[in-house]
Amino acid sequence: MAVNETERRAMTRALELATLGPRGVNPQVGAVILAPDGTLLAEGWHHGAGTPHAEVDALSKLAPEAARGATAIVTLEPCNHTGRTGPCAVALIEAGVARVVYALDDPGAVSGGGADRLRAAGVSVDSGEQADVAQGIIDGWLTAQRLGRPQVTVKWAQSLDGRAAASDGSSQWITGPEARADVHRRRAAADAIAVGTGTVLSDDPSLTARDGDALYETQPVPVVIGSRPTPDAAAIRRHPQTPLFYDTHDLHTVLADLHERGIQSVFVEGGPTLASAFIAQGLADRVLAYIAPVLIGGDRLALTDIGVATIDTARRLTVEEWVPLGADLLAIATPALDLEEGVA
Numbered sequence: 061m062a063v064n065e066t067e068r069r070a071m072t073r074a075l076e077l078a079t080l081g082p083r084g085v086n087p088q089v090g091a092v093i094l095a096p097d098g099t100l101l102a103e104g105w106h107h108g109a110g111t112p113h114a115e116v117d118a119l120s121k122l123a124p125e126a127a128r129g130a131t132a133i134v135t136l137e138p139c140n141h142t143g144r145t146g147p148c149a150v151a152l153i154e155a156g157v158a159r160v161v162y163a164l165d166d167p168g169a170v171s172g173g174g175a176d177r178l179r180a181a182g183v184s185v186d187s188g189e190q191a192d193v194a195q196g197i198i199d200g201w202l203t204a205q206r207l208g209r210p211q212v213t214v215k216w217a218q219s220l221d222g223r224a225a226a227s228d229g230s231s232q233w234i235t236g237p238e239a240r241a242d243v244h245r246r247r248a249a250a251d252a253i254a255v256g257t258g259t260v261l262s263d264d265p266s267l268t269a270r271d272g273d274a275l276y277e278t279q280p281v282p283v284v285i286g287s288r289p290t291p292d293a294a295a296i297r298r299h300p301q302t303p304l305f306y307d308t309h310d311l312h313t314v315l316a317d318l319h320e321r322g323i324q325s326v327f328v329e330g331g332p333t334l335a336s337a338f339i340a341q342g343l344a345d346r347v348l349a350y351i352a353p354v355l356i357g358g359d360r361l362a363l364t365d366i367g368v369a370t371i372d373t374a375r376r377l378t379v380e381e382w383v384p385l386g387a388d389l390l391a392i393a394t395p396a397l398d399l400e401e402g403v404a
C-alpha cells in the first residue's frame with residue numbers, strides 16, 4: 061500500500077517530534093497515531109533511555125481501544141525486543157493498530173525485525189518514508205551503533221613543516237583566527253573533547269566551544285586521558301560540563317565507557333601523544349589537520365610514533381575536503397579504507 065499525503069504530512073510532524081528528545085544512548089524517535097479517516101489521535105516521542113519509546117508514549121495518551129484500526133507513523137522501525145522497555149511492535153499489535161509507516165530500519169541485531177513481526181500479525185507496513193531526514197536526525201547515533209563506539213575525529217594544528225609547537229613547547233596561535241573559529245564550531249558539534257594529561261599540564265586548555273568571547277549553547281564533555289593528576293586549579297575544572305578523567309592508556313576502555321554514557325562523537329584535541337595513540341590503534345575515523353604557512357623546525361612534531369616503521373605501512377588517507385581558512389588550509393581526511401581494513 062502506497063504512503064498517502066496525510067501519512068506523509070504526519071511523518072513530517074513525527075520527525076519534528078523526534079528532535080524534541082535528547083541525544084544519547086537511544087535514538088531520537090517521534091510517532092504520530094492517525095485515525096482510519098486520517099485525523100490526528102495522538103503524538104509522542106522518546107524522552108531518553110529508560111523512558112517509554114515514541115510509539116508507546118503516543119499510545120499512552122489514548123483511551124484503551126482508541127487506536128483500533130489506526131495508523132502509526134514512526135520515524136524508526138518499531139522495536140522487537142525487550143530492553144529497558146517492552147517491544148513496540150507488540151504494543152502496536154495489542155493496541156489494534158492496522159497500519160504502520162516508518163522511515164528508517166532499526167539497525168540493531170536484537171531490536172530490529174519489528175516490521176516482520178507486525179506483518180506476521182497482519183499489520184500493513186510501509187518503510188522508507190522521508191528516510192533521509194530521519195537519517196540526518198540520528199546520524200550520530202547510527203554511526204556510533206555501526207562502530208560500537210563513538211565516532212572519533214583527531215584534530216591538530218601544524219606548521220607547513222609538520223610541527224605542532226616550537227622547541228620551548230609554545231604552540232598558541234600557529235593558525236589564524238578563521239581556523240580557530242572553525243575549531244570552536246566543530247567543538248560545539250562534538251559530544252566530547254579529549255586531551256591527554258600532558259596537554260592539560262602544559263597548555264591548561266579550557267576546552268570550551270566559544271564564538272568570540274561567548275560560549276556556544278552546546279558544550280562538549282571534556283575528557284582527560286592519562287595517569288598524571290589534573291591540578292585543582294586547571295581551567296578544565298571550570299568547564300560548564302563536568303569533566304571525565306580516565307586514569308588509563310587503554311583507549312578502547314575509554315571509548316566503551318563514553319559509548320555507554322551515550323556520547324556519539326569525540327573530538328581528540330591533543331597533544332601529539334594522544335593523537336598518535338588513536339591513529340596507531342586504528343581508532344581515528346577522521347583527521348582534521350589545520351596547516352599554517354609558517355615554518356618552525358625542531359622536533360615537536362604533530363604526530364609521534366604511529367607504528368609506521370616502513371613506508372609500506374604508512375597510513376594512507378583520502379582527503380574528503382580541502383578547506384581554505386584565511387591564510388591556513390584545513391585537510392579533512394579519512395583512512396583509505398582498502399588499506400585500513402584488518403587494522404585493529
Ligand code: AOF
Nearest residue numbers: 089106113114138139143144145148171
Ligand atoms: C522504538 N521506538 O522510540 C526508540 C527505539 O533498551 P531500550 O528499551 O531503551 O531500547 C533501546 C533500543 O530501542 C535502541 O537501541 C533502538 O534500537 C530502539 N529505539 N525503538 O521502537 C523508539 N527510541
Ligand code: ZN
Nearest residue numbers: 113139147148
Ligand atoms: Zn520500541
